[in-house]
Amino acid sequence: MTSNKTLRTDRRTYTKSLAAIGLGAAVAAAGGSYYYYSSKRRGEAAETEKPSTLRVRAWGGGWAEGLKEGVIQPFTEKYGIKVELDYTEDNVLQAKLREIIPAGGEPPVDVNWTTTTNAMREALWGFSSPIMEEDLTHLDELHEAAYPERIEGIEGLPYINVYSYTYSLAYDTEKVPEKPESWRILWEPEYRRSVAMYDDGIGFFAVLAKLSGAKIPDDMEPAWKLLRELKPNIAFVGEDPDLTQGFVERQVALECTIPTNALEARRAGAPVAWTVPEEGVTMENDAMYVPRNLPRNRDYWAKKFIDMAISPEGQSKWCEYLGCPPVNRNAEIPDYMRGDPAFPTSKEDYDKMLIIPYKILVEHEKDWFAKFEEIMG
Structure with a gap:
């Protein structure tokens, strides 16, 4: 297993913060509102034709290896869809999306795994395909930290925070x-x-x-x-x-x-x-979202990939590999994280976190x- 130092070094430049104050000022300024779904569903989204592959933007090194072991392998085993990783840097991909999506073009990736600050910025630009409650089966299992701040005019979730x-x-x-x-x-x-x-x-x-x-x-x-x-x-x-x-x-x-x-x-x-x-x-997150303008079947299966990433199985293996606390309440918590608020995994831990809304960041x-x-x- 690649060391955690290597993991963090591979993408340190791009982890720009989910800050926090605990003073209430920033939260009040942003309205302090988050998305919450009831456990009542409208029914599962209709399955569509499977693509042969999905394209997922990722960081390299240990970050990619952790994703392969914890999420990609079980996803491919379950659905028979291969996953190709795209190692384009966050900010380079963001520049491409700014050209492609407003022009109605198809984005180069099906899932964008990125910092939550970038995910929020791209959501504010209208680049994300909203995630509805019928798209994911594990929403009700997630800590509040998984949910983004509400964005006026957007129905559903623009992205999901996948760990802290x-x-x-x-x-x-x-x-x-x-x-x-x-x-x-x-x-x-x-x-x-x-x-x-x-x-x-x-x-x-x-x-x-x-x-x-x-x-x-x-x-x-x-x-x-x-x-x-x-x-x-x-x-x-x-x-x-x-x-x-x-x-x-x-x-x-x-x-x-x-x-x-x-x-x-x-x-x-x-x-x-x-x-x-x-x-x-200060606590931060990374996120996943599906860009707009994908063919319907790719949009559907990209959201299934995110569903695997936030599942107890995916979170347990992936987050342990990365050394990051999972956001699924049913994920297995490594022994070294238990009882340590520096690895927040409970409401009591989250209460010790200082949070500046991403829209302000x-x-x-x-x-x-x-x-x-x-x-x-």
């Missing part, structure tokens, strides 16, 4: 012998040049807003002021491999990172743990990335 991951507070247990209770430990003078995080600030904006009282998205200045005060304690900013090595080489004491990186450092012999501080942590996050880089530059 968090940006937690990881720490060197020899340099920080007691588990930190608050993110405020990052600002303590004793940790000068001992803190690391992502080079665009991903996963940290919600924390800054929570600590500073910033109002997302209208007044972020308190967050930027707090970030400037943190700068003397920053040892480096980087990508996933850098954050793992930061612990392995004992360069840092504290990081804002995904637990996978801390786990990789621990496997390499570093004394590392992670926690969800009292303020909470679509509009503002690129500016936040630029501001973070300006301050840290």
Whole structure:
């Protein structure tokens, strides 16, 4: 099995956040409304002629291997439809869809597996074929985190969030012998040049807003002021491999990172743990959707593929391979995830997550990335 470090490195550039504040401001601004379906169905969608293959956009490396093992193999065994993976980068495919779909052309993929921020952006452009309750058989088994925010004028679901991951507070247990209770430990003078995080600030904006009282998205200045005060304690900013090595080489004491990186450092012999501080942590998702303008039979079977991806069977194997918490309540939870809110799998865990609606992220996050880089530059 490919290591989780390899998994995350293969697509780190494209995981841009499902942030969160817990202050209520952003949620209120977006209406806080989500799609919920009753368990009463109108009947199953009528089966159509099977295509010989489906085309699914994917990340490469371990991400593709996990999809093959957990979803593609059981899908092909059940329906006899082969699946071809398209490794076009998220943003390159997005540019193609902007040309093809408005012109009425057929998209190059049947299923787009992408970040939820991209899925929301493309849904707002009207690129997704709505998923109705009769299209999927596992909707009633999903955690709330699987459901997208409501988009005015769209019936059904524009996409499905297929798993979660968090940006937690990881720490060197020899340099920080007691588990930190608050993110405020990052600002303590004793940790000068001992803190690391992502080079665009991903996963940290919600924390800054929570600590500073910033109002997302209208007044972020308190967050930027707090970030400037943190700068003397920053040892480096980087990508996933850098954050793992930061612990392995004992360069840092504290990081804002995904637990996978801390786990990789621990496997390499570093004394590392992670926690969800009292303020909470940012949680993100990746998503799947079916693009518009497909022939009817391809649209139908593409949604069947997504149904397999959110099934207990698919989620159990796929999410364990990726090291990401599943969104199906009936999926098997790996032992190392149980009881750890850094791997949210229950309502109690989700209550500790900080969430900025994706519609706000679509509009503002690129500016936040630029501001973070300006301050840290």
